[in-house]
Amino acid sequence: MTISAAASPARDLLAKNIVFFGGKGGVGKTTAAASFAVAAADKTRQCLIVSTDPAHSLSDIFDANIKDTETPLTGNLTALEIDPDNAARTHIATVKEHMKTLVHPRLFGEIDRQLDLARYTPGATEAALLEQVADVMAMAGKKYDLVIFDTAPSGHTVRLLSLPEVMGAWIDGLLKHRARSSRLGSVLGKFKNERNTGDDLSLIDTTTSHDPRSLEGRIDSLLSVRRRKFILARDQLRDDTVTAFVLVINPDRLSILEGRDVVTTLGQFDMSVNSLVINRVLTDDTAASGSFIDARRSQEQTYLDQIEHDFSGLPKIIVPLKAQDIHGLDALRKLGEELIAG
Amino acid sequence: MTNVRSNNFVELLREFYTAPYRGAVARARRDEDDLFMLFVFAELMGVPNPATYYTLELQPLLLERFHEWHTRMGLEHSPLDHFRCC
Numbered sequence: 239m240t241i242s243a244a245a246s247p248a249r250d251l252l253a254k255n256i257v258f259f260g261g262k263g264g265v266g267k268t269t270a271a272a273s274f275a276v277a278a279a280d281k282t283r284q285c286l287i288v289s290t291d292p293a294h295s296l297s298d299i300f301d302a303n304i305k306d307t308e309t310p311l312t313g314n315l316t317a318l319e320i321d322p323d324n325a326a327r328t329h330i331a332t333v334k335e336h337m338k339t340l341v342h343p344r345l346f347g348e349i350d351r352q353l354d355l356a357r358y359t360p361g362a363t364e365a366a367l368l369e370q371v372a373d374v375m376a377m378a379g380k381k382y383d384l385v386i387f388d389t390a391p392s393g394h395t396v397r398l399l400s401l402p403e404v405m406g407a408w409i410d411g412l413l414k415h416r417a418r419s420s421r422l423g424s425v426l427g428k429f430k431n432e433r434n435t436g437d438d439l440s441l442i443d444t445t446t447s448h449d450p451r452s453l454e455g456r457i458d459s460l461l462s463v464r465r466r467k468f469i470l471a472r473d474q475l476r477d478d479t480v481t482a483f484v485l486v487i488n489p490d491r492l493s494i495l496e497g498r499d500v501v502t503t504l505g506q507f508d509m510s511v512n513s514l515v516i517n518r519v520l521t522d523d524t525a526a527s528g529s530f531i532d533a534r535r536s537q538e539q540t541y542l543d544q545i546e547h548d549f550s551g552l553p554k555i556i557v558p559l560k561a562q563d564i565h566g567l568d569a570l571r572k573l574g575e576e577l578i579a580g
Numbered sequence: 581m582t583n584v585r586s587n588n589f590v591e592l593l594r595e596f597y598t599a600p601y602r603g604a605v606a607r608a609r610r611d612e613d614d615l616f617m618l619f620v621f622a623e624l625m626g627v628p629n630p631a632t633y634y635t636l637e638l639q640p641l642l643l644e645r646f647h648e649w650h651t652r653m654g655l656e657h658s659p660l661d662h663f664r665c666c
């Protein structure tokens with residue numbers, strides 16, 4: 239392993255509470271994330287590794303049966319494969335139960351049909367995923383010292399990381415209207431002077447007179463709980479003492495181009511890439527030769543130069559191409575130690 | 581006796597001066613609440629709502645206001661299949 243930056247960039251990552259591993263599909267995000275997690279857990283840090291990719295591969299790389307609940311792997315290492323479909327199902331089932339307490343039983347069938355469709359509306363799965371990611375992030379620095387995210391390919395992840403901002407703003411908007419309405423309500427209360435005069439607009443107040451405080455209160459508290467969650471997640475994402483983003487690329491054209499987009503887009507949301515893992519490099523130490531390998535090596539050199547140029551200033555970790563696939567705790571530990579050794 | 585009469589007079593004055601404002605404030609509040617209803621039920625009426633998943637859970641809470649709202653919005657019958665309030 240060669241480290242091109244002076245200090246060990248991966249060691250800096252150990253000081254964070256949240257580390258995202260992202261990059262184009264197939265560059266080795268899961269391998270990098272999992273080996274880093276094993277090594278960090280060995281350094282007596284309580285670690286949680288979380289996969290947000292709908293096509294999970296944590297179970298495969300750890301040779302373990304990881305579920306959508308926190309699954310302990312070793313003393314310090316816990317893994318989780320988020321299942322947003324399942325979360326959306328649970329969320330909608332809760333709403334259904336709630337609605338059924340309010341409408342006539344003959345409408346139960348219609349409620350079921352309509353809300354089952356709601357589960358397939360665009361964005362439902364994404365919203366459920368965001369909710370779960372925010373919940374997991376809230377555990378960082380508390381239940382777990384370090385939460386490591388093995389993310390879905392970059393476009394998906396950049397979108398996910400921008401959501402707390404968007405959703406937070408949207409809910410802020412809703413709460414603003416609620417606040418204005420309640421201010422007007424209290425002004426109205428003063429005018430009324432405890433008397434119902436029966437004017438043409440008294441209906442507005444009688445419609446909420448069943449139990450106004452509890453209804454208004456419940457609406458506001460539901461909205462506020464969501465908002466708090468998103469604001470917390472957004473603040474964590476923006477705080478580079480808490481969160482780090484590791485971009486994984488290969489020495490090839492497409493992953494470099496996509497990597498550049500990730501840096502730009504994250505920048506738009508006040509987030510920056512902290513370090514770069516260049517995976518599967520034919521280094522000079524790689525015990526391989528022959529005219530084909532030599533041609534490939536010189537091609538890669540062009541890309542490595544380009545990476546140096548495109549991502550100048552970013553700490554870089556070079557992971558050589560291995561003869562064998564990496565899976566299982568022992569292999570991951572070995573790679574992880576190389577990764578943070580520096 | 582005179583005290584009661586002056587109380588009534590104060591009451592009348594208060595009513596005289598506040599009545600027009602009361603109507604305006606009540607209307608402003610109703611507009612805010614209507615807009616909020618529209619946000620919550622937007623998606624089901626064909627208006628894209630980025631947070632449908634999160635506002636869905638508010639729908640049961642707003643059910644009792646729903647009928648009043650859709651009639652005021654000029655829809656004689658509920659536009660939603662699962663909210664057949666009328």
